[in-house]
Amino acid sequence: MHIVFVSREYHNSKRGGGIATYLHDLISMILDHGHQVTLITASDDTRTNSIEVEGNFTKINLEGGDFIIPQVEPGMITMKKFRIFFRFFSYRLKVLREVLKLKNVDVLEVSEFGAESVFFKNFDFPVVYRLQTSSLLDRNNGGVFKFRPKLIPNFFTGYFEKRVLSSADYLTSCSYSLKDWTSKYFNIPADKINVLYNPINLKKWQFQRTEESLASTKILFVGTVSYEKGVGELVEACKILKSKGIDLTLTIAGKLGGYGKNLQQELKDEKWCEFLGHITKKELNTIYESHSIAVFPSHWEALGLVTLEAMFSGALVIGSAEGGMSELIDDQETGFLIQPKDAVTLSHLIEKVLNLPLPEKSRISKNAVQQVIESFSDKKIVPQFISYYQQVVDDYHANSKAK
Template sequence: MHIVFVSREYHDSKRGGGIATYLHDLITLVLEEGHQVTLITASDDTRQYTVAVNGKFTKVNLEGGDFIIPEVEPGMIQMKKFRIFFRFFSYRMKVLREVLKLKNVDVLEVAEFGAESVFFRKFDFPVVYRLHTSSLLDRSNGGVFKFRLGMIPNFFTGYFEKRMLRFADYITSCSNSLKDWTSTYFNIPQNQIEVLYNPINLKNWKFTRSEESLAALKILYVGTVSYEKGVGELVEACKLLKGKGVDLTLTIAGKLGTFGKNLQQDLKDDTWCSFIGHITKQELVHVYETHSVAVFPSHWEAMGLVTLEAMYSGALVIGSSEGGMSELIEDGKNGFLATPKDAEGLAERIEHVLGLSHEEKITISTNAIQHVIENFSDKKIVPQFLEYYKKVIADYKVKSAKK
């Protein structure tokens, strides 16, 4: 098959997040199966258009993106932040023109986030819309944002995300939680959305965790450092435990926004908490395997690939009970769930995990590793994607023949 992916971000982008990781892993694995892949994404430097071909993989970096990365394009930063409005349609027209250049496409997958399919109409191949997380989803309550001036960009983009899904024939979701949210708030029939979990490429992770590492009082958070990710509650929970005499440390790895920078400043004199910023996968392997407990207390999360990474490392994982993490963790068997926005409850959960016997920790750790291998590995998930694409292609051909 020739599979085309359209997404605003990819793993080598400075804007890369969960979508970028998902795409990189899936594309790598699909190429290994012998398929042809074209990726249309945005260049970090919005002045540059580049095309790179490597075997059966073609990567197109489009110019004219509707965002600004200050360290890449310095000058007039405040003005350039309005690109979401004055470049919104021009960039999406570039996406359409790039798609129309392609030959012998079998299926195209486009992320719903960012509404890059605004100008898409009927092609001679099917289009699959991949749900990641809408711009309208309020992680603080699992609902839709209430309107306020600061949220205008979200409502602007979210309007088109919702509109595009209304015309979609084929939709996939990275979790049942996101499927349910989209069905409820965007009025999409449940049976129109196929759940295909993001795969984890096990070849990217080679862990050599020692059993002794599970006895360490070392807590880890990996991901964007933001309010919605529950990092504030995690810090408060650790402070509560420190006050009780628990001699723990907290390592926070990930991109720092305004919230993260303020939090780092507040904790600058606390040697027990360290911010190590955005690090490579190779560096992250060592961080995972030397920390005993990984905590991801998001207020709401569509899925959370870092949860699977931490589980596969053998860490004792505490995830949020709201959203897709609850689909990855079986509480008390291969990890633990905690109620979000509850620092005291989270502190009790961390204390409980730290207090488990060595044998109990080994059992949880072993179960977590096996759970990831059996249910979320590339060998398990990628065939599901390929089978779904084939089904969509066949269905599209039948429907087209009837017209």
């Protein structure tokens, strides 16, 4: 098959997050199965176009994106932040034109996030809409944002996200939690949405977890450092434990942003807390295996690939009970679940995990690794994607002939 992906972000982009990781892993594994893949994405420098070809993979980097990365395009930052409005349609027309240039496409997948498919219609191939997380989803309560002036960009983009999904024939979701949210708030029939978990590419990771590492008091957070990710509550929980005389360290790895930079400044004199900023997967490999506990106390999360990465490293994972993480962790068996937004309760759970006997830590660690291999690995998930794409292609052409 020739499978096309359209995405606002991708691997090594300075804007890269969970969607970028999902696509990089999925594309690399689809290529391993012998299929052809084309990716249409936005250049970090919105002044440049480029095309990269490697074997069966073509990556098209488009100019004119509706975002700004200050360190890439300095100057007039305030004005450039309005690109979401004055470049919204022009960039999506560029995406459409690139799609129309492609030959022998079997199926195209595009995320609902960003509504990049707003002009898609009347192709001679099917379009799969991948639910990743709408601009309207309020991670603080798992609902929809209440209107505030600073959220106008979310409501502007969210309007078009909702519109494109209303006419979609083929929908997938990265979790049941996000499927339920979309069905409820966007009025999409639940039976139209197929859940295909984001796969983890096990070949990317070479962990050498030791029992000694599980006995350490090194705590880790990986991901965008934001309020909604619960990083503030994690820091407060660690402060509580430090006040009780527990000699722990906290490593925070991921993009900072305004909230993260303020938190970093607040903790600049605290030697027990280290901010690493954005790091590579190779660096992250060593970081995972050297920490005993990984904590992801998000207020709400569609899935959380870092949760699977940490579990596969053998870390003792504490994840949020709200959203998709609850579908990944078997509480007390492969990790631990906690209700978010409560630093005191989180401190109690971290202390409990730190004080577990080493054989119990080892049992949970091994269970987590095995669960990832059996339920979320590339060998398990990628064939499900390929099978789904083929079913969509067959269904699309069968319906086209019937018309």
